[in-house]
Amino acid sequence: MRLKVEFTTEPFDLDEAPAHAVVAREVIAAAELDAVDVGPFGNTAEGGSDAVLTVVDSLLRKTLAAGATRVSLQVNVIGEDSK
Structure with missing residues (x-):
């Protein structure tokens, strides 16, 4: 499946x-x-489920380690992967 992730860091x-x-x-x-x-108030990316879920894990770990005090994110199913 294809997923869309939207996130902000604070x-x-x-x-x-x-x-x-x-x-x-x-x-x-x-x-x-x-x-x-990628923008100043929010970021979005789309891709296959494996890629999106992997990047969400990395994003959370690395941004928190870099000083983020809050990471808000939303993941939505947007369709089936064409692969």
């Missing part, structure tokens, strides 16, 4: 991206996902 800093936000971008960029959209 605390926010509008002047400079905090370390946990930079780590989140790096995790998403390195993953085998498609339809990635």
Whole structure:
């Protein structure tokens, strides 16, 4: 199945991206996902279930280790994987 993950990390800093936000971008960029959209107030990515679930695990572990005090996320089933 295909999944879509939407997430934010906190605390926010509008002047400079905090370390946990930079780590989140790096995790998403390195993953085998498609339809990635990274922004200051939310991020989304889509992909096969294995890829999305793997990146969610890595995202949580690495952003918390980098100083995030909250990670909000939502995962939705958006269809069947075409592979």
